[in-house]
Amino acid sequence: DVKVTQSSRYLVKRTGEKVFLECVQDMDHENMFWYRQDPGLGLRLIYFSYDVKMKEKGDIPEGYSVSREKKERFSLILESASTNQTSMYLCASSFGRGYQPQHFGDGTRLSIL
């Protein structure tokens, strides 16, 4: 079974801090994704990566950056956290082309105070 592991289930940070969310997958998947999930808005794509050191913006990239130095690891960075970035963050990975299902981690509930 595919395992996607997010480093924290719950995280509390302060406004202005630089925040790192880490995600690791163990199935050699090419594609990795970061979403945020907010009530009534579903899942919105922040960034995705289809290869090491490659990244593409999703629908809501503002205020975020990503890093993928190794195939199994995809990091989401909040450069200067703000209260409107309080949300549930979900990482996913998938193999090959888009018609392959994405596999998700358990999510990180991030609160910015």
Next chain:
Amino acid sequence: AQKVTQAQTEISVVEKEDVTLDCVYETRDTTYYLFWYKQPPSGELVFLIRRNSFDEQNEISGRYSWNFQKSTSSFNFTITASQVVDSAVYFCALTNFGNEKLTFGTGTRLTIIP
């Protein structure tokens, strides 16, 4: 542009009742894929099914069934004889061939009352 609409925000049914979750999609592509995911209270989205645009056969898996109708751009999900463990948020999603990105609906929160 692609769009997925799940008009039912929340549904509650009594255990053992059947329930249908609606999904309507919009796309200009002729080759596309539809997905359903389940998100239990634990938070992890679990893949349930994928359908491609050329296969309109309905699918049944145990108590779960899916009805794909291109004529109405719908991909509805029915749970028969619902159980408390079916309580979750269910998401419908869409992608087109060659696109790694999924477009998700806003989800339907299903509560099964014992």
